[in-house]
Amino acid sequence: MSVVRVALIALLATLVSACQSAATVKLYDGPERAAAELVMVKVPEQIELMTLDGAQIKGASTLFSGGTRELALSPGRHEILAYYKELWDSTIESHVIFRSAPVYFTVDGRPGDRFELGFAAPRSRDDAEALSEDFRGWSLNLASGVKTPTRASGIARPNLISNLISNDSTPAAAAPVAAPAAPRGSYLDELKRFWSEATPDERRAFRDYIGQ
Template sequence: MLSLRLIPLILCALFLSACARSPVVQLYDGPAKSDSQVLTVRVPSEIEVFTINGKEVDGVNTFFATDFKELKLTPGRYEILAYYKELWQLDADNHDIVKTNPANFIVDGKAGETWQLDYDKPANVEEARALEDTFSGWTLNTATGDKVAAEESNLILKRGFLAPITGEDVSTASSQNIAPQQSSTPAPTATASSAPQAAPAPAASYLDTLKAQWKQATPAERREFLQWVAE
């Protein structure tokens, strides 16, 4: 719960963050392409992206820009770990930030398509709190209306940290280029002249996971963690 005196400081920080970032994020290498050449994923402002295909990417979470931020990606399949986060006003003096456990949103899109992450929006803070352990949603093709239900991530968001309970590997992207996964569409049968497939990239280290979790922590949580380490 937040005191009213802290709200101006938080709003100022969020405003500066919004000024420094664009609501459109290019997640492929090279010059910008037209929308007909890329896959667009719209993310509501109340949803924060943790990882895309197992990588944490800078700039995908923005504040006060628009109702949505748009991610521009190479066409293909993506798994987007994302969670609900919203500031609710409780009364004249107090606010509360509600965060949920993440869900795994699946997007398998073609060039020119726009998909949107969506969920059942809570009407009040009680409904928002009820989502903390049960958050889910779907991805929506904005042109066709096709929906793909989000999957359970089996991750727990606790005290600012994402604590993986199934060995989820997380790494920090070395660039803003996020490559798609292999499409769910069956690939053509390989022939003798086919080019060999590249070996899968090695799994991220546990250190990478800790780094990603550290970035999710608040200053107070970081101090408490350091005090615990020093004991």
């Protein structure tokens, strides 16, 4: 087994452990505070988070694990940059990953408010593909029932390798990515698939990253 493959497996194990322990993500400064003093935001696993008020969100990725997350925010107005991501089984042998361009979710809450990020869930593969091409969602205030629609960001989500080595987003058109067969839960196969999608420059940068 090559050094690169060993390093990738080790990195993957670290990422999976981090994701599994991050059901609630603290995104405010200072000591721990009670939920009644904060704004809590529930995020479904199909929404991949990128930034909060322009800063990278750490510890809330679902690239390697599923499940909802809850963000603990300070009261006030916040903008969450995120995109739609869903693995859709086409047949037993193959599947497709649909990914959208990022959008901004707006949350404006007082202490004790709870929100949920949402979207119209697709019922078919065609629905999921259409959603990835024109993703729109909302933030829902669970107490008042008020929905605030998302707004376009004008940027595209970087691929997985770029996300691991950089925080930058570059303008580009997002598109669904056809993926070879990989058993659900086989993280190594998923990582190898993303590696095959990376450009030569991204692979070199990733080798430098895991060699640090």
